[in-house]
Amino acid sequence: MKKLLPIIALFAIAFGAQAQELSNFQRGPRPVISPEIQGDSVTFRLKADYATVVKLSGSWMPNPYGGTIDMTRGEGNIWSVKIPLPSPEIYTYNFVVDGVAVNDPQNVLVQRDGTRYLPMLIVPGERTENYGEAKTHGTVSHPWYESKILGYSRRLSVYTPYGYENSPKKKYPVLYLLHGAGGDEEAWISMGRTAQILDNLIEKGLAEPMIVVMPNGNPGQQAARTLNIPEKQIDWRSEEFRDAYVRSLCTEIIPFIEKNFRAVPKPSSRAIAGLSMGGGHTISASNLYPEMFDYICPLSAAGSATPEQVAALKKAGVKLYFLACGNADFLFQRSEEMDKKLTEAGLDHTYFVSEGGHTWANWRLYLNTFAPLLFK
Amino acid sequence: MKKLLPIIALFAIAFGAQAQELSNFQRGPRPVISPEIQGDSVTFRLKADYATVVKLSGSWMPNPYGGTIDMTRGEGNIWSVKIPLPSPEIYTYNFVVDGVAVNDPQNVLVQRDGTRYLPMLIVPGERTENYGEAKTHGTVSHPWYESKILGYSRRLSVYTPYGYENSPKKKYPVLYLLHGAGGDEEAWISMGRTAQILDNLIEKGLAEPMIVVMPNGNPGQQAARTLNIPEKQIDWRSEEFRDAYVRSLCTEIIPFIEKNFRAVPKPSSRAIAGLSMGGGHTISASNLYPEMFDYICPLSAAGSATPEQVAALKKAGVKLYFLACGNADFLFQRSEEMDKKLTEAGLDHTYFVSEGGHTWANWRLYLNTFAPLLFK
Numbered sequence: 001m002k003k004l005l006p007i008i009a010l011f012a013i014a015f016g017a018q019a020q021e022l023s024n025f026q027r028g029p030r031p032v033i034s035p036e037i038q039g040d041s042v043t044f045r046l047k048a049d050y051a052t053v054v055k056l057s058g059s060w061m062p063n064p065y066g067g068t069i070d071m072t073r074g075e076g077n078i079w080s081v082k083i084p085l086p087s088p089e090i091y092t093y094n095f096v097v098d099g100v101a102v103n104d105p106q107n108v109l110v111q112r113d114g115t116r117y118l119p120m121l122i123v124p125g126e127r128t129e130n131y132g133e134a135k136t137h138g139t140v141s142h143p144w145y146e147s148k149i150l151g152y153s154r155r156l157s158v159y160t161p162y163g164y165e166n167s168p169k170k171k172y173p174v175l176y177l178l179h180g181a182g183g184d185e186e187a188w189i190s191m192g193r194t195a196q197i198l199d200n201l202i203e204k205g206l207a208e209p210m211i212v213v214m215p216n217g218n219p220g221q222q223a224a225r226t227l228n229i230p231e232k233q234i235d236w237r238s239e240e241f242r243d244a245y246v247r248s249l250c251t252e253i254i255p256f257i258e259k260n261f262r263a264v265p266k267p268s269s270r271a272i273a274g275l276s277m278g279g280g281h282t283i284s285a286s287n288l289y290p291e292m293f294d295y296i297c298p299l300s301a302a303g304s305a306t307p308e309q310v311a312a313l314k315k316a317g318v319k320l321y322f323l324a325c326g327n328a329d330f331l332f333q334r335s336e337e338m339d340k341k342l343t344e345a346g347l348d349h350t351y352f353v354s355e356g357g358h359t360w361a362n363w364r365l366y367l368n369t370f371a372p373l374l375f376k
Numbered sequence: 377m378k379k380l381l382p383i384i385a386l387f388a389i390a391f392g393a394q395a396q397e398l399s400n401f402q403r404g405p406r407p408v409i410s411p412e413i414q415g416d417s418v419t420f421r422l423k424a425d426y427a428t429v430v431k432l433s434g435s436w437m438p439n440p441y442g443g444t445i446d447m448t449r450g451e452g453n454i455w456s457v458k459i460p461l462p463s464p465e466i467y468t469y470n471f472v473v474d475g476v477a478v479n480d481p482q483n484v485l486v487q488r489d490g491t492r493y494l495p496m497l498i499v500p501g502e503r504t505e506n507y508g509e510a511k512t513h514g515t516v517s518h519p520w521y522e523s524k525i526l527g528y529s530r531r532l533s534v535y536t537p538y539g540y541e542n543s544p545k546k547k548y549p550v551l552y553l554l555h556g557a558g559g560d561e562e563a564w565i566s567m568g569r570t571a572q573i574l575d576n577l578i579e580k581g582l583a584e585p586m587i588v589v590m591p592n593g594n595p596g597q598q599a600a601r602t603l604n605i606p607e608k609q610i611d612w613r614s615e616e617f618r619d620a621y622v623r624s625l626c627t628e629i630i631p632f633i634e635k636n637f638r639a640v641p642k643p644s645s646r647a648i649a650g651l652s653m654g655g656g657h658t659i660s661a662s663n664l665y666p667e668m669f670d671y672i673c674p675l676s677a678a679g680s681a682t683p684e685q686v687a688a689l690k691k692a693g694v695k696l697y698f699l700a701c702g703n704a705d706f707l708f709q710r711s712e713e714m715d716k717k718l719t720e721a722g723l724d725h726t727y728f729v730s731e732g733g734h735t736w737a738n739w740r741l742y743l744n745t746f747a748p749l750l751f752k
Contacts, residue, residue: 117486117493153511
């Protein structure tokens, strides 16, 4: 027995992460390596014995989801293609085998976007330096809060910074970070690399140690990746449920967090940020509860506020209003209008316009940009 | 704006979990439903425009990974097959399109086994009644502990039971639950349904409220789903690193848990259980530290103990020794031998033999069976 254990452990190391139920003790030949970055190129490989056409699609391509680059069959029916490394960013890609999208079975780095599991290619560089693992790590937890407004208990993702456990008397500011339509409480963790970005920024002394709370912004969902069987049918468009999620956020989630985590329960220690639909939620929350947050960051948002609503924020003494959008975003015009409204109402704010569209590349960039501005 | 938000939310509900970056505002026709359980049958569906052969593989089949059931092309290139519902259990399945394994893009229930993401089919019944969502939920968190023995910080999964946050003076017993070769700190959460099983057992009053700690048992891995770049090359077979992980578990992880969680720091409040390689780790830990755990559960284990080592456990006053294995497991003979050794050494123990082999179906059953026996 004593001899067997280290051998099993060695197998696990030598072959990387393997399926334990399926392939345990049934190791085959050395697996294909994919993707493989070498200098300024990257090679993708897939074993596909019976395929007639294999293509590569990547989010760096002009037409990323059409399967645009042909792969070539090689020895052992391993199809491959070597391409120039795209500029530093986190990309997703997949193979298209005889017209059907297929993941890369060799890649341990996988994002989840709704029901899609997408292999990642992280191209190193200045842009991505905070997206990889830091030396120190905060804790990500998934507590459930009880929502009387929405009628059931609901799952949250909560990041507490490195050192939280060892500083039992320290209290922390909190960023409420909201996802877009189709996302859930894991979106900012999976696609947004929130834990990695905060770990790196805090480790470098660039951001204040903070708690980050990522709720589920779909009022009809209890939790990501579960079958939700609602006890009663609710018309979420009805007057009763208008803004129901935003009310749950501000009157249920925030008290839950301030009770169960060591959070400073003050507007000066609360920030809210959200992308797309979550940007709309951010604007709704600041319209409905103008004194709740001193830091407000709508990202690629579909939202608006009346002059009176902006005036209420000004009166409340908002410390940072960070509005961001890509110049190719289909909601860019909305952001232009919001910027104009904020200017007209005399609210000091930052308007951050980036290249590109409605993408996680932009939302990671925004988080990496505004997080250092919070709570200072 | 106020009008827009509920409409977006409705989209998210009506169409279920959708990819937010890709398909946001680009909704197509109503998606395919798969799998669909109706009475005593289940239908699987996949849209595949250019495929020539589409098959279904399922873990309930005699030859589950060969793609054994043909699917039929229907309207809109939706391929489908309707089969009798297998007996209650959690199964995994995939499609095989022109010889390439493909996941079901419609199914939100997905397990991860190494780098494989496998859609799940949960067949309801008595066997699976604790595998679905309970009404109350514990919290799963992922703290990192510092390992001097292994040379870096490492990620854990920790389950705290429902009520933990609201009972600040209560202390809890702890189950250390170990995975097999090829698994990681998420295996028991993902494939083992540990949070659901404990939520249900505790809610029903069948198990004591307990903390469950699931470490990563591969000493060369910092964390699941990350690229681990070791700072130095370590020969894990060398004398220095023999049992290194088990030593880290008992002298680093346990103190970390007992410091950072409200755990009762006594043998009578510590249990250890593990499957396959983790069963080996369980036996190694109880050999090396006979006074550490009052509850010891090797599952489908490759492990052994000398008569002296069993005598040390007997002397330490072990309260439960729960040995389990499937009668078709390739390690069944090992368990038979272990049972015999325990009997010969006079250690009162439970030997639980189930149908079947080295499978998660068995490991979920074992957890569901022994968890109610702990800490009583």
